[in-house]
Amino acid sequence: MLTLAIDTSTDNLGLALMESGQLRGEYNLSLKRQHSEKLLPLIEQIFELLGIQPRELNGVAVATGPGSFTGLRIGITTAKLLGRIFSIPVKGISTLEIMAAGIAEPYLLPLIDARRKRVYCSFYQNLRTANDNFLKEIYQPTAISIAELPELLSNYKEKEITLIGEKKKEVRRVLEANAFSTRLAEAESDLPRAAVLARLGENYFKTGQRDDIYQLKPAYLKKPQAEINWQQKYGNN
Amino acid sequence: MGVGKLKFRDKLKDESEDIYILALESSCDETAAAVNKNGLKVLANVVSSQVDLHKKFGGVVPEIASRKHLELLLPVIDQALAEAGIDFEDLDAVASTSGPGLVGGLLVTLTAAKTISLALNIPLIGVNHIAGHIYANFIANPEIKKPLLCLTISGGHTDLLYFEDLRGYKILGRTVDDAAGEAFDKISRFLGLGYPGGPAIEKAARAGNEMAVDFPRADLGDSYNFSFSGLKTAVMNYVNNEEQRGNELKINDLAASFQKAVVDSLTANLLQAVEKYDVESVVLSGGVAANQRLRSYIEEKLEEHNLKLYYPPLELCTDNAAMIGAVAYYQYLERDFAPLSISADPSLKL
Numbered sequence A: 001m002l003t004l005a006i007d008t009s010t011d012n013l014g015l016a017l018m019e020s021g022q023l024r025g026e027y028n029l030s031l032k033r034q035h036s037e038k039l040l041p042l043i044e045q046i047f048e049l050l051g052i053q054p055r056e057l058n059g060v061a062v063a064t065g066p067g068s069f070t071g072l073r074i075g076i077t078t079a080k081l082l083g084r085i086f087s088i089p090v091k092g093i094s095t096l097e098i099m100a101a102g103i104a105e106p107y108l109l110p111l112i113d114a115r116r117k118r119v120y121c122s123f124y125q126n127l128r129t130a131n132d133n134f135l136k137e138i139y140q141p142t143a144i145s146i147a148e149l150p151e152l153l154s155n156y157k158e159k160e161i162t163l164i165g166e167k168k169k170e171v172r173r174v175l176e177a178n179a180f181s182t183r184l185a186e187a188e189s190d191l192p193r194a195a196v197l198a199r200l201g202e203n204y205f206k207t208g209q210r211d212d213i214y215q216l217k218p219a220y221l222k223k224p225q226a227e228i229n230w231q232q233k234y235g236n237n
Numbered sequence B: 001m002g003v004g005k006l007k008f009r010d011k012l013k014d015e016s017e018d019i020y021i022l023a024l025e026s027s028c029d030e031t032a033a034a035v036n037k038n039g040l041k042v043l044a045n046v047v048s049s050q051v052d053l054h055k056k057f058g059g060v061v062p063e064i065a066s067r068k069h070l071e072l073l074l075p076v077i078d079q080a081l082a083e084a085g086i087d088f089e090d091l092d093a094v095a096s097t098s099g100p101g102l103v104g105g106l107l108v109t110l111t112a113a114k115t116i117s118l119a120l121n122i123p124l125i126g127v128n129h130i131a132g133h134i135y136a137n138f139i140a141n142p143e144i145k146k147p148l149l150c151l152t153i154s155g156g157h158t159d160l161l162y163f164e165d166l167r168g169y170k171i172l173g174r175t176v177d178d179a180a181g182e183a184f185d186k187i188s189r190f191l192g193l194g195y196p197g198g199p200a201i202e203k204a205a206r207a208g209n210e211m212a213v214d215f216p217r218a219d220l221g222d223s224y225n226f227s228f229s230g231l232k233t234a235v236m237n238y239v240n241n242e243e244q245r246g247n248e249l250k251i252n253d254l255a256a257s258f259q260k261a262v263v264d265s266l267t268a269n270l271l272q273a274v275e276k277y278d279v280e281s282v283v284l285s286g287g288v289a290a291n292q293r294l295r296s297y298i299e300e301k302l303e304e305h306n307l308k309l310y311y312p313p314l315e316l317c318t319d320n321a322a323m324i325g326a327v328a329y330y331q332y333l334e335r336d337f338a339p340l341s342i343s344a345d346p347s348l349k350l
């Protein structure tokens, strides 16, 4: 079982190949706005270096965001076409889930900068089993202002919350000012790691879970600005 | 580098063999896929328009267009392959528009084409959208004789091209400032005739006298280049002077005189090239080519040279992928392939 993982949701370009539980290769490159130029050449390179043919793939896991809309469309388009051409399963996985799944702590708050003192985040409880971490999603991905986080998390004041990703220090200041207890993820865990995405994808495929490539789309979490402006002016419909 | 080079599945074909190309287009608000056989034979031409989606905003909203392109991508590809009766494995190459256009939209089909190229180990061809509109003529009128001259004029460009055959072209001249369509838009807005300027000016001009005001025609000497900024300034100065003198403006006369100045400039360079190059036909392309005054004037002038003027039928004027596939075929013959690192260029020139 050979799974390709593709993540172009943030500045990190993530690529990994996992073969039946064994990581064959992984790229995590911080490439601002270069996903279009770099993604396909790097996929070709990772295949060539490992001596694998694209047609040997058994599945593609792709990050669905939140993140840069243009970046997400590049990764998801690639996954859709690989799925279509080789008739292999594709699974879209939340970028926030990838970030959380890389850490074995009980309460996890992955964060992606959404600009203007806002973050994209979701909140997970890690229910560990002997074999694997299992993430229970307590709050699904949302865009929220940092100032509103203490209210969102008010039921978890006695727990230690692990902050992951961009803005973790700013979020820590706000939460600790509100008597929360927090810890910061290590630097290498702040990225959505491509190897984690590959492992999650393989697990989904093993249990028969896949997405419909015709329906697969980014987690935009936000309507296009023109739509928002139009609705403010004319109301719904 | 050693890595990053495609090792194509089979040897590349030449003209004596059948060549199937899947072409994709998403530069504006149409998501399109086509299958072309040997360039001008269109086996499938699927266009999914988003026009209705953008209507309420009064123009194409790039982010909304990009989202829709991603949704429509696989359905249009599937339909094109089904209509052509072929499968991915039968393709000799894959092509996508690489510019000009809206970058977010362009990236959808360009990324798809790259993935197809990598997955099937077939060449990737990046096509200029403007060239696509020119080649739409050759699909519609396969009898067009070569060599030929092509005047391609729109809101974004004004180019005079010479084609020895369809494998490539030489740029004889282009605008040194505004594009012809841009000049129409600016003057239309200035005269209060609205947007888009081409049809608005043309309509007003029909009720006007094109000899009323003798606006300047730019003379760039022996070059085939165009210039419209002097004409634009002359119209504005004329209007300001008349208003200061308290004279009533005859908008229709101004529109007609301005239009004639543009038509004359375009035609002058074209005829200069007709004299110099021994061509068999002349082709018009681009949005401004829809202008009836321009067409009839050029047709009239070309009659003296026994040359026929071609322009594409309306249905091939809208964006489609068959025109991209036609260009791609000739690029294939020239082995003009794109690397997987190619990106979309929103302001790509010919």
Ligand SMILES: [Zn+2]
Residues within 6 Å of the ligand: B129, B133, B318, B319
């Ligand atoms: Zn067009």
